Amino acid sequence: MFENNMRTPNVNLLISFFIITMENQTYSNVTLLPRSICLNYESWGRALTAIAGSMIIFGNLLVALVIFKYPARNFRPLNWFIVQLAIADFSVGVIVLWIGTFSALFLDAVSLMSSIMSYGVLASATSTSTLGVMFIALDRYFYILKHTSYRSIMTRRKVAIAIAVACVVPLIVFIVGPAIGWNCIESCDCSVYNRDPSMRYCFGEYCSQMMTPFRSETVLIGGISLALLLVISIFIYLQIFCKIRFQATARMRRRRVSETRVLKTMLLVLSGFLLTTGPLATCCIISFFYNHRELHFVMRTLVVLSTINSILNPLFYFWRLPEMNKKLRTMVRDCTGICCPHFPWHQREQPARKEKPYRSRTSEQPDSTIQQTKPL
Numbered sequence: 001m002f003e004n005n006m007r008t009p010n011v012n013l014l015i016s017f018f019i020i021t022m023e024n025q026t027y028s029n030v031t032l033l034p035r036s037i038c039l040n041y042e043s044w045g046r047a048l049t050a051i052a053g054s055m056i057i058f059g060n061l062l063v064a065l066v067i068f069k070y071p072a073r074n075f076r077p078l079n080w081f082i083v084q085l086a087i088a089d090f091s092v093g094v095i096v097l098w099i100g101t102f103s104a105l106f107l108d109a110v111s112l113m114s115s116i117m118s119y120g121v122l123a124s125a126t127s128t129s130t131l132g133v134m135f136i137a138l139d140r141y142f143y144i145l146k147h148t149s150y151r152s153i154m155t156r157r158k159v160a161i162a163i164a165v166a167c168v169v170p171l172i173v174f175i176v177g178p179a180i181g182w183n184c185i186e187s188c189d190c191s192v193y194n195r196d197p198s199m200r201y202c203f204g205e206y207c208s209q210m211m212t213p214f215r216s217e218t219v220l221i222g223g224i225s226l227a228l229l230l231v232i233s234i235f236i237y238l239q240i241f242c243k244i245r246f247q248a249t250a251r252m253r254r255r256r257v258s259e260t261r262v263l264k265t266m267l268l269v270l271s272g273f274l275l276t277t278g279p280l281a282t283c284c285i286i287s288f289f290y291n292h293r294e295l296h297f298v299m300r301t302l303v304v305l306s307t308i309n310s311i312l313n314p315l316f317y318f319w320r321l322p323e324m325n326k327k328l329r330t331m332v333r334d335c336t337g338i339c340c341p342h343f344p345w346h347q348r349e350q351p352a353r354k355e356k357p358y359r360s361r362t363s364e365q366p367d368s369t370i371q372q373t374k375p376l
Contacts, residue, residue, distance in 0.1 A: 036112045038190035041197040042099060044304055049100025052307045056093025059314030060086040062328070070327040077139050077154045078262070082317065084163050085132035085269075089310035091125035096307055112185045112213045116178045119211055123222050124170035126277065126306070130229045131166035133273055136266055137236040145243055173221060178214060185213045200293045210287040210295040223284025226277060233270055237263075265320035272309040272316075280306050 063086040067079050099118055103110065142153050187204035200209060208216045240263070280302040287295050317324045 035189050035191065036185055037109050038112065038115075038201075039194045040103060040107050040110050041193075042104060042300075044096075044100035044104075044300055046101050046104055048304065049096050052304070052311065053093045053097030053101065056096065056307060056310045057090055059311060060090040060093065063314050063317055063324075064090070066324060066327045066331055069331060075156055077159045078136065078143075080159055080163065081132050081135045081139060084135070084166060085129055085313065088125045088129035088132060089313060091121060092129070092307065092310050095122045095125065096303070100304075112183075112188055112190070113179070116183060116185075116213065117175065119214070120175035120178060122303070123174040123211075126280075127170035127174070127222065127225060127229075128166050129310075130226055130273060130277060131170075133266075133270055134229050134233045134236075135162055135166070137233045137270070140263060140266060141236050141240055144240055174218065178218060182215060182218065183213050184208075184215055188213050198293060198297075207291075208287060209291050209293045210283070210299050212296070216288050216291060219284050220288040223281045223288075226281035227285065230270075230274060230278060230281070234274075237267060237270065262321065265316055268316050268320065269309075269313055272312050276306040276309040 064083050067083050072079055095118060099122075103118075139154060142150050146153065184202050184204045184207035187207055188202040190201060192199050192201035202209065202212045206215050206217070208214045208219045211219050280299070283295060283299055283302055287299075318328050319325070
């Protein structure tokens, strides 16, 4: 009995010593990390981002495939702007899936430069997508109100330049510029973040606490750009409806009837941007004047909210645009015809050939000869 009583305290001491040793080792590993390496505490909800990112990737990839597989007979700028918007939303889905799911699952620590790359791609893709919405509004304006000179205004070269600018300029502002030094990595200390993620760990006055380690000016440029693009798009659509309503000719009214469905679809897309991307743009502008760490967690919620728009856009295209709906059904028939040729719609599309009835030589005689053989 005495020996058992003596062993119990020794075991407890060993267990407590082991726990203290492990805690000290973990703390020392955290403190030994470089200042630019942060533990990966970003959590956007793994299941939510996995579902949202997968839906964004699948829907927008389907839009691009449908337009590329079944192109219009003549050059149609609207289709190219829709492809630009779909590719930008596809990039948003990839980044959301990476940051919210795969990075959280497989990376224990991330560098500040990798954060610039991830959030830079997200910001540039969102800007490219919003530019696509504005280009679609301009395209509809010229098509409905300047129809006689539409083909000379919206040429292949001008559309290609517009799409290239929409892709290159955001990349320079949000990725290339911060990557070559327009950032505040030197003023950040990840050891503070590793101990408490809610603490301010970038100490320069020019550092954005909402999107660390970006500079506050970069975030402000992004917020103002998004807000301006949305306001310009709304103004263009208001111009279209006001001129059709009060100054329309008979030919313009007929064109309005044919384009009403497309206009309503684009207004749905624009409304989605206003409700989801609008609050994010407002938060970016506010962060320049109210530069506090709490806005980072607000920003993460708004980014997840903005993914709703990227999910809904393909649904709007296939639901509201008859041409897109028809092309999607044609592609589904073509794909299922390879693996499942016995589906009912394939049988309806390939009816059985009607064979000509057999006629004998006597039946091929003209009526006059037949009448001559009749008895008088």
